[in-house]
Amino acid sequence: MITGELKSKIDRVWDAFWSGGISNPLEVIEQITYLLFIRRLDEIQTLAENKARVTGKPIENPVFLAGQTDLRWSHFKNTSPEVMFKIIGDEVFPFLRGMGDGTTYSQHMKDARFTIPTPSLLSKVVDMLDGIPMTDRDTNGDLYEYLLSKIASAGVNGQFRTPRHIIDLMVQMTAPTAVDEICDPACGTAGFLVSASEYVRETHNDALLDATQRRHFHHSMFHGYDFDSTMLRIGSMNMLMHGIEAPDIRYRDSLSEGAAGDTEKYTLILANPPFAGSLDYESTAKDLQNTVKTKKTELLFLALFLKLLKTGGRAAVIVPDGVLFGLSSAHKKLRKTLVEDQKLDAVVKLPSGVFRPYAGVSTAILFFTKTNDGGTDNVWFYDVRADGFSLDDKRSPVEANDLPDVLARWQARDAEKDRARTDQSFFVPKTDIVAQGYDLTINRYKEVVYEEVxxxxxxxxxxxxxxxxxxxxxxxxxxxxxxx
The missing domain is CATH 1.20.5 (Single alpha-helices involved in coiled-coils or other helix-helix interfaces)
Incomplete structure (x- = not known):
């Protein structure tokens, strides 16, 4: 966590943006993202120059060519605010837009705009960023996580992040391995991919010493798609700040007809897809329509996840409660598919205040494995009543927290088979779910004990x-x- 002087410095810069006329938190983070990228480019060039001096060999694919010294962070950071403002606006940003090295980061800089309004504000931001030791991955990640938390607190433009503690729970329950191919088809700020990368580092550190697996980790393990270019830039930089060299973060409308090509490609999907309405049915991929005939994005995304997963692949995805009990033919068909054709592992009911202050919708996490041959035997249900924060708009820390219990019981779930349905978690046999028309709401199966009065x-x-x-x-x- 960012604390103390660095946190105060970021808060002061944030306030300066607001007083300077930039009140959209996404724009603030975007401008800081550009500057972080510019600094990173200079550091890459410096490392290459040091290597060239030692080896005596020329630099391969230099970031900056001869005569572009003015564009480098190490140069313009020492100029006056007015000179720096002119260099960055007139030279650095056109340079960013023209980059063509093919990396995921350069691709998202093609439409970079410089909107910091004054030289004095720019100077403050550059000084703040220059004081951060970029060689420390943990500090870099914490810095960016703190910046991203500002989106949640502001809740503008419908953009918000899945709370980090919910993401971490889903990652820990699916336990990514060093050989997984992980995808979030609606990645936003890439929170799921970042958490998965940190989990793999912590639990498979020895495996990452192997050159082949290390390359897989940095170049082919993490895949994220979104159709919001601002989110792609922010999400891509989030991955960079957490030490991922070349993640596959791409522009894509995951539900569209033109988004084919990744069928049965991934072994793990972690996602909180958008579910706030409908979409143009005509533009939706025909194979998804064949799976589930609907305009509801939450149902189409579930069909997409089944398409993207390899056989044996697993998923942890957040869905609105309507998916669990909806009475339309599309709702019923999709639930039946999960239970009969795939392996539905668990339904974790979340409190309705988890996504406040920007959404009060009631949700659950579905855990399932793609088998195409059934396999659902008993489905594990857990009723989360507290997540460590108040369930009002303030979301203040509180002592009550079921999430550690969720993880502990999941990891030792064989012992759950003896739990009564009056408990907070329990197994439900497939036969009972079928008898209830594939309804997946926990209250359908929960037994309430009434005290005799x-x-x-x-x-x-x-x-x-x-x-x-x-x-x-x-x-x-x-x-x-x-x-x-």
Missing amino acids: EHPAPLDIIADIEKLDAEIAADLDELKAMLS
């Missing part, structure tokens, strides 16, 4: 009322006597 006999209640009436009448008579 003994009430007085009616005549006793009447006697008590008469006694009270007599006492009231006596008090009134006494009051009248005092007043006469």
Whole structure:
């Protein structure tokens, strides 16, 4: 976590942006993203120059050519605010837009715009970023995570992040390995991919010492798609700040007819796809329509996940509650597909306040494995009532938190088979789910124990009322006597 002086410095820069006229948090993060990228380019060039001096060989594919010294961070950071402002606006940003090295990062800089309004603000931002040790991956990641948290607090433009603790739970429950191919077809700021990368580093560090697996980790493990170019830039930089050299972060409308080509490519999907409405049915991929005939994006994304996964691949995805009980033929067909044709592993019900302040929708996490041959036996249900934060718009930290229990019970779920349906988590046999028309709401299967309450006999209640009436009448008579 970012704390102390660095956090205060970021907050001051953030305030300066707002007072300078840039109030959209996405634009603030985008401008900071450009500057971080520019600094990173200079560091790459410096490393290449140092290597060239040692080896005596020329630099291969230099970032900056002879005569482009002015464009380098190490040069313009020492100029006056006015000179720096002119160099960055007139030279650096045109350079970014013209980059063509083919990396995921350069691709997202093609329409880079410089919108920092004043030289003084630019100077403050450059000074702040220059004081951060970019060689420390943890610091870089924490810095960017803190910046991204500003999106959630502002909640503008419908853009918001899945809370990090929910993402981490989903990653820990799916336990990515060093050989997985991981995809988020609606990646936004790439929170799921970042969390998965950190999990793999922590749990498979030895495997990453192998050159082949290390290349896979940096170049072919992580795949993210989005059709918002700003989100792609921010998500791509989030990956860079967390030490991923070349993730596959691409522009794509995942549900469109033109987004084919990744069928049965991935072993793990982690996602919180958009589910706020409908879309143009005519532009939707025909194979998805054949799977589920609907305009509901949440159902189409579930069909897409099944298409993208390899056989044996697994998924953890957030869905609105309507997916669990919707009565349309599309809802029923998709739930039946998950239960009958694939292996539905778990349904984790989330509290309705998890996505506040920007959305109050009630959601759940579905965990399933693609088999194309069934396999659902018992489905594990968990009713999360607290996630460590208040369930109002403030989302303040609180002591109540079921998430550690969710993970612990999931990891030892064989012992859950003896749990009663009056408990917070339990297994439900496939036969019961089929009997309920494939309804996946936990309350459909949860048993509520009612405590027996003994009430007085009616005549006793009447006697008590008469006694009270007599006492009231006596008090009134006494009051009248005092007043006469």
